[in-house]
Amino acid sequence: MTLALVDGNNFYVSCERVFNPKLEGKPVVVLSNNDGCAVARSAEVKALGVKMGEPWFKMRDLAKKHGILALSSNYALYADMSNRMMTVLRQFSPDQEVYSIDECFLGLDGFQHLDLIEYGHAMRQRVRQWVGIPVCVGIAETKTLAKLANHCAKKNHAGKEGVCDLTRMTDTERSALFSNIGIREIWGVGPRLTEQLVGRGITNVEALRNSDAKTLRREFSVVLERTIAELNGIPCMDLEEVVPNKQQIMSSRSFGQYVYDLAPLQEAVACYIAIAAEKLRSQGSVAGMVQVYVRTNPHKADAPQYQRGLTVPLTEASDDTLLLTRAALWGLKKLYRPGYAYQKAGVALLNLSAAGAPQMDLFSTAKDNSRVMAVMDRINGMWGRGTLHSAAEGVRHDWHMKREKVSPGYTTRWDQLPLVT
């Protein structure tokens, strides 16, 4: 198998730069909608040491000093630019797996007669010209290696000008390269697994590649065994293979301003449930438990601190937003204590299983809402999340950070087109 992973560079920032050339060469961050964390950073911002997910309030001084420009997320724009990018890339291979908003795998079996490095450059050039987005291309024999090749291209560890083809390397060259890459860069190796493996002396990709897969499988998981095989060029994941469903779905945000009363907390929690439930239904699962938590700002040590979570079991698993909301709000009411400045709330849907026959439940009004939910998801998918919502989500969203730094709907709104003089 030969395949490419194509990944947009600082995708959200790049989308913004297409329509606002003044951002070129400047440090730019894109902030998440309502918690003010960095969700995309330009190279200039990364160089300043700003981490992914860093809260805006923490980088304010740095921003002032270095002139970092912050933008709110413009998801309508990013979704449109993503569609354009993916469609252009499909010109290069009929086998495409869109993996995320800015990444796709392209199957290259049957393209071996081409110079794949040149082919990678052609992809890069075309996406850049047609859509305006810079991308990097990693080429290898397995998905895990293609991801790693892409990482190398992006960080300039190997390859040239944003294209890295591992299939052109000898095994000695690979060993040298992999010895210098930490295992946390490997696809599917999370922070916890990294820590455990480092504890056993496995720190770099080369060390993991040469570890005994069977032993590690017993100690960790079959997923790690597959990863090791893939690192050795043995494909374990097909192109269209659907990754296993998530075992828990979480949704949480920090508030744009402190929240004191129960009502805005309820709105926020209902909103998070709506987001999480949408994900739950999209993967065809139902949840058996709903967890809700609130906390004050731990960085403000002088203020009274409160942090508590509560898990509400459902008598029968469900994917119904209204029902999950009711359970979460019931939990929230038990948790809530007046007199605190709440900074964050969150929910988690737990005990997930495959959706089956219609369910009934403690909180249920014995009415099956699945059709309502399907319509809700479809409409929210078409017109943006939150077009339709349950009444508990509220409409005022005081706790919501203003999206005042959001750029225009350059490609989605007639009244917001780019202007030319």
Add this chain to the structure above:
Amino acid sequence: MNGHQVPGCATLPGERLFAGLPQPCIPQPGIPMLATPVPAGFPSPAADFVEDRLSLDEHLIEHKEATFFVRVTGNSMTGFGIHDGDLLVVDRALHPADRSVVIAVVDGEFTVKQLCRIPTGVLLRANGNGHSDIFVGPDQELTVWGVVRWSIHSI
């Protein structure tokens, strides 16, 4: 990708797109809806002559993924029939030829001008009421953002 793409279903980078997202059932423009069976005995006399209805998208857009719309402000290009408030159809897939009308980036701003290659460099020609042309020397950087294919003017 076609008319069935769902706009607005954004995910974060690294987060998987939904596999089972319900697709909205929107008939594609331009495709005649003859899939429904016609009752026996009533053959439609028009069926043999069915053709796609004319579509402006088809007429104006050659490369869907590379085409963007922009709005004109000012009167620097009236000589080219491009007026204040006009809607321009811009194709980024095309290579700008000499004398193409292009969207260029000058000092971080978009401007619509005619690209003219001259011996000493490139001239971005305006053709309006006294607006001056912009000269770009060989040592200066010029970004051509896209090639203007159509100007849509409201009467």
